[in-house]
Amino acid sequence: MVNASPMIEVEELSVSYAGKPALDQVTLDVRRNEILAVIGPANSGKTTLLNCINRMIETIPAASVSGTVKVDGHDVAEYRDPSMLRRRIGMVFPLPVGLPMTVYENVAFAPRMAGERDRTVLDESVERCLKQSALWDEVKDRLDDLGTRLSGGQQQRLTIARALSLNPEILCLDEFSIAVDPVTTMKIEEVLKELNKDMTIVMVTNLVLQAKRMADRTALLLNGKLVEVGDNEVIFSRQAADARTFQYVQGLFG
C-alpha cells in the first residue's frame, strides 16, 4: 500500500510571539517515512515549527498562529482535544526531561494517560520502547529507579522511548543531541534510522553534518523564513538553489 500524499503539510504558516514574528509564511511538506532535517541558526523558528505540528504552540499564551498544518491529511486545528493529536506524534525535547517518576512509569505514562490499564500490555510496551531506543539492556534492572537518576545520555534515550510509547506515526526531535556525548549521539542516530522504517521523522538540529548524515531531505530556515527545502544531495551540493543554503551548510555564513 503506497500512500503518496504527504504526512505533514505546512501551508503559509506564520507565528508571532507578542507581535514579534517567529515564522513567516512557511510552506513545506514532510513525506511519509522520510527523515526531514530542519536546520538554521538560533531564532530561525525551528522549534516553533515543531510546536505547531503537535499544537504545543497553544501552551504559549503570547503566541499567535496563522496558516494551516495538516497531519495525515487532517488540519490539526480540527482536533477538538489536542491530546488526541499529540498521541499520534512523538516529541523529544532538547534537554532530556525525565518526569519525576520511575523509569518504568516514565515510559508507561503516555499509554496510561491514553487509558491503558492492563499491566501486561504496559509491561510489553515499556520493554518494546526501551528496546527500540537501545536503552533496555542498560536499564532493565533499574526500571524502578527514578528516571532522573539515569545518566544524561540514558535520559535522552528514555525520552525517546517515552515518545515511542504510543506507536506514533511521526517522531519530532528538537536538537536531541545537544546534551549528549558523540558516542550516544551515534547510538541514537542508529536508533532513529531503524525507527524510520515505520515512521516519519522530523528532526531539528544545529549540527549540519547530522542533517547530512541522517536526513533524506533538509530544510533551511532563516529568521522565520524557509530558505530552501530539498533532497540532501541537492542541499549539500553546489546545486542548492539559494546561495545562502550553500553558505550555511559550508559554515561560511555571516
Added chain:
Amino acid sequence: MTAKQDVNPQQATSPPDDERKARAGSPLERVIELAIKASGFSAILFVFAIFFFVFSTASEFIFEKLDFVEFLTSPEWYPTSLSNKRYGTLALLAGTVSVTGLAMLIAVPLGLGSALFISEFTSGSMKEGLKIVIELLAAIPSVVWGFIGLAVMNPLIIEVFDAPIGLNVLNGGIILGLMSVPIIVSIGEDALKAVPDSYREASLALGATRWQTARQVLFPAARSGLLAAVLLGVGRAIGETMAVLMATGHAVQIPGSPLDSVRTLTATIAAELGETAAGSDHYQALFAVGVLLFLLTFGVNLAADLIVRGRSSR
C-alpha cells in the same frame, strides 16, 4: 629564565592573599552577615522563649496539682466550681478537633482546587484578579469573620437545618474553612508554580490532558509544597480564636453532631483568662491548655515534616 622567575613568586603569593581577603570581607559585609545570622537564630529563640514562658507560668500547677489523666481524658471543665473544681480538657480538645476537621474538609479541596485553577487553568487578567481577591480574603480580620458567623451563618443554619441554635461546629467549621482557604491557595499556588515548565510540556506533548497533567505530574512534583500549604491552613484553623469564639456557641461538651455547640481550646483561653486572678490555679490551668495547644500544633508540623521527608527519600 629570569623573567619567568620574576613572575612565579608573584603568582605563588597572590592567590592566598586574595583568598584571605575574600574570606574576611569588608567590615560592612561582616556586619551584614552577622545581622542575617542573628535574625535567623532569633526565630528559634522566639519559639523557645514563648514555649518557656507558657510552660513556666503553668509549671507549678502542672507539676503539683494537675492530674494528667483527668486533664487529658475528662470532658469536665469546671474551673470556677466552688466545691469541686475540675480541669478536664477533653471536651475542649474535641471542640478544637471537630471544628478544625470540618474546616479542613472544606478548605483543602476548595483551596487546592483554586490553587490549581489559578496556577494551571487560567492566565492573564483573570489570574491576576483572582490572586488579588484571594489576598484580600486573607486580610479580612478574624473578628469580621466571627461577625459573619454570628449575623449571617447563625440564622441561615437555624433556617436550613431547623436547629435550635446556629452557633455550632458547622458554623465554626465553615467560617474557619473559608479563613484557611486563602493561605492554602497562595502557598499551594507558589508550590505549583515552582514545578518546572518542562514537566508540563513533556506531559502535554505525550498526549496527557491538562487535568491528567495536573493530577499525575504536577501534584506529585509539588506535593511537599502542597502539604505545607494544607498544614499552614490546619495551623491557622487550630490557632484561630476570635472567629470560633463567636461562631461555635461556647458550650463545653463533646459534640455528637455538627449542629452541637462546642468550645475550642483557644476560645477557652481567650474567654476565661481575663476573668482569672493572675497566678491562681485557674490562671495556670489556662496556661496548661496553652501548652497542650502548643504541643498539638507542634505534633501536626512534625508529622508533616516526617511525611514529606519519608516520601522524598523513597
